[in-house]
Amino acid sequence: MSSELTLEQSTKSFDGYQYVYSHDSYTVDCNMKFGIYVPSIADKECVPLLIFLSGLTCTEQNFITKSGVQRLASKYGFIVANPDTSPRNCNIEGENDQWNFGEGAGYYIDATEGKWSENYQMFSYINDEFYELILSNFNVDIDRIGILGHSMGGHGALISFFKRPSQYKSVSALAPICNVTKCEWTRNAFMKFLGQDENLWKEYDACELVNSYSGPIPYAPILIDQGSDDKYKEDYLFPNVFLDACTKASFPIHLREQIGYDHSYYFIMTFLEDHFKYHKNEFEHSD
Numbered sequence: 001m002s003s004e005l006t007l008e009q010s011t012k013s014f015d016g017y018q019y020v021y022s023h024d025s026y027t028v029d030c031n032m033k034f035g036i037y038v039p040s041i042a043d044k045e046c047v048p049l050l051i052f053l054s055g056l057t058c059t060e061q062n063f064i065t066k067s068g069v070q071r072l073a074s075k076y077g078f079i080v081a082n083p084d085t086s087p088r089n090c091n092i093e094g095e096n097d098q099w100n101f102g103e104g105a106g107y108y109i110d111a112t113e114g115k116w117s118e119n120y121q122m123f124s125y126i127n128d129e130f131y132e133l134i135l136s137n138f139n140v141d142i143d144r145i146g147i148l149g150h151s152m153g154g155h156g157a158l159i160s161f162f163k164r165p166s167q168y169k170s171v172s173a174l175a176p177i178c179n180v181t182k183c184e185w186t187r188n189a190f191m192k193f194l195g196q197d198e199n200l201w202k203e204y205d206a207c208e209l210v211n212s213y214s215g216p217i218p219y220a221p222i223l224i225d226q227g228s229d230d231k232y233k234e235d236y237l238f239p240n241v242f243l244d245a246c247t248k249a250s251f252p253i254h255l256r257e258q259i260g261y262d263h264s265y266y267f268i269m270t271f272l273e274d275h276f277k278y279h280k281n282e283f284e285h286s287d
């Protein structure tokens with residue numbers, strides 16, 4: 001099942017087009033927007049796809065206006081699709097009370113609790129509906145699909161990869177939230193979305209999922225970049241806990257500390273090309 005796309009924006013950039021589309025999502029039961037850059041080469045052949053998941057407070061606009069993704073997507077010949085970070089305009093009491101919960105803060109999980117469970121189904125939205133929507137409407141090579149993200153979106157990318165290894169050839173992240181049971185943002189959100197039983201949260205914790213992962217091992221260690229001057233690093237992101245979990249699980253990881261960089265899109269735009277190179281290398285070496 002695939003819903004109809006409505007074109008909201010079409011802007012030529014480098015040799016391709018930056019589009020924004022909207023569609024009525026049956027998974028999150030509201031109208032959703034997403035960005036997608038399509039390089040000209042996709043007019044002739046199917047090309048790799050990168051899905052970028054954004055962080056807290058973002059819409060589809062932050063990544064496409066601040067990261068410089070168009071130059072890279074054109075250079076590498078990748079389609080790059082970036083969904084919104086939550087359902088919107090669902091009229092749920094409390095969904096706009098906190099900057100780090102509700103609208104703009106869906107945490108890429110499927111809520112099970114009360115009033116949130118009808119709309120806040122972001123894991124299924126990304127990995128089922130959105131994934132299928134992109135494949136059925138754009139010229140994507142199904143064997144070369146990678147996922148990456150920033151902060152909350154880095155968490156989303158990691159859990160998507162660990163839970164759906166058959167769908168993604170590669171994963172990387174920029175300053176991801178690594179350990180949801182320790183991070184106050186996710187603790188607050190998971191309590192509301194999933195309830196008090198923290199055992200149920202483990203289903204969406206990258207540190208837990210790497211331990212039970214049984215999919216293919218990446219050709220090169222997965223790339224994680226973390227700025228040393230990121231104000232969220234110590235109390236919210238916990239990259240070293242993920243590093244330890246990966247090491248314990250014998251899962252290859254390359255965690256790079258980038259000296260002097262903060263959590264912003266200046267950091268993202270500095271290292272985004274390395275992530276394109278990482279995914280390209282994975283695509284070239286996968287079966």
Ligand SMILES: N[C@@H](CCC(=O)N[C@@H](CSC=O)C(=O)NCC(=O)O)C(=O)O
Binds near residue numbers: 057099150151264
């Ligand atoms: N409270 C602040 C900060 C929000 C913020 O820093 N959001 C980051 C992601 S944080 C983790 O997911 C972000 O990507 N912001 C968008 C941007 O364009 O910088 C606030 O409300 O602004």
